[in-house]
Amino acid sequence: MTEPMSDRKRGSGVKHVYDVLRDEILCLTLPPGAPIDEVHLAERLSMSRTPVREALVRLAAEGLVTTLPNRSTVVAQIDFLNLHHFFDALTLMYRVTTRLAAQYRQDDDLTRIRAQQEAFRRAVVAQDALAMIATNRDFHVAIAEAGRNPYYIGLFARLLDEGRRILRIYYSSYQDRLPLRFVEEHEEMIAAIEAGDIDRADLLATAHADQIVGQIRAFIARDDRQAVPLNPVDK
Numbered sequence: 001m002t003e004p005m006s007d008r009k010r011g012s013g014v015k016h017v018y019d020v021l022r023d024e025i026l027c028l029t030l031p032p033g034a035p036i037d038e039v040h041l042a043e044r045l046s047m048s049r050t051p052v053r054e055a056l057v058r059l060a061a062e063g064l065v066t067t068l069p070n071r072s073t074v075v076a077q078i079d080f081l082n083l084h085h086f087f088d089a090l091t092l093m094y095r096v097t098t099r100l101a102a103q104y105r106q107d108d109d110l111t112r113i114r115a116q117q118e119a120f121r122r123a124v125v126a127q128d129a130l131a132m133i134a135t136n137r138d139f140h141v142a143i144a145e146a147g148r149n150p151y152y153i154g155l156f157a158r159l160l161d162e163g164r165r166i167l168r169i170y171y172s173s174y175q176d177r178l179p180l181r182f183v184e185e186h187e188e189m190i191a192a193i194e195a196g197d198i199d200r201a202d203l204l205a206t207a208h209a210d211q212i213v214g215q216i217r218a219f220i221a222r223d224d225r226q227a228v229p230l231n232p233v234d235k
Contacts, residue, residue: 013051018058020045025064025075026164027130036065036073063162078165080220087216090163091209093156097140098189098205100147102198109146110194116142117190121183129176133167136160139186143193166216173219182211 021041024030036056042049056073059065066076101109116139123131137160144153171178185208192201 013047014054017045017047017051017055021055021059022064028165028168030075032075032077034075087213090159091213093152093159094205094209095202097144097147097152097156098201099198100149101143102193102196102201104148105146105193113142113146113190117186120186124178124180124183127176129171132171132178133164169219170212170216173215
C-alpha cells in the first residue's frame with residue numbers, strides 16, 4: 001500500500017505541476033482551448049492525481065484554465081475582444097512604474113535593473129523567444145520595484161505574467177528575431193531612470209508600450225490568406 005504523502009511533499013508536488021503547466025500555458029506550448037488530461041499529466045510528471053488537481057485549482061483561480069460543465073479542463077481562451085482593456089492597463093503600468101523608478105531609484109536598484117537588461121540582451125542575441133519573454137518580465141518588474149509601490153509591483157507583475165501568451169505572439173511577429181533597437185530602448189529607459197528624469201522616463205515608457213501594442217494589433221489583424229482561382233486553367 002502506498003504511504004500517505006506528507007503535506008510538505010504534496011506541497012512541492014503541487015508546485016512542480018503548477019510550474020510546469022503554467023509555463024506550458026503561458027508560452028503557448030499548450031494553446032488556448034487545449035484539453036488537459038489529468039491522468040496523462042499525472043503519468044507524465046510521475047505524480048498522483050491529487051497534486052495535479054490542486055495545481056489546476058490554482059491555475060483556474062488565475063484564469064489560465066477553465067473547467068467545463070462536463071468537469072473536463074481546458075486551457076483558457078485569450079479574450080481578444082477585450083484585449084484593449086489589457087493594453088490600457090499594461091501601458092499605464094509601463095508609464096507609472098518607470099516614472100516612479102526615476103523618482104525613487106537607488107544604486108542597488110540600478111544594479112538589479114542592469115543585470116536583468118543584460119539577461120534580456122543575451123536572449124535577444126540568441127533569438128530565444130521564451131528567454132526574451134522571461135527576462136523582459138524580470139527587467140520591468142525590477143523597474144517597478146525601484147519605484148517602491150508594492151501595489152504597482154504586484155499589479156504589473158501579474159499583467160506581465162498574464163501577458164506572456166500575448167508576448168509570445170509579439171515575438172512570433174518578428175520570427176523570434178527581435179530587432180536590437182528594442183534592447184537600445186531599454187538602455188534609454190535605464191539612462192532616464194539613472195538621471196532621475198521623470199518626464200523622459202514617462203515618454204520612453206509610453207513609446208515602448210505603444211510599439212508593443214501596435215505590433216501585436218497589426219499581427220493579429222494581418223490577413224495571410226492566399227488568392228485561390230475559382231476557375232483554374234487545365235494544364
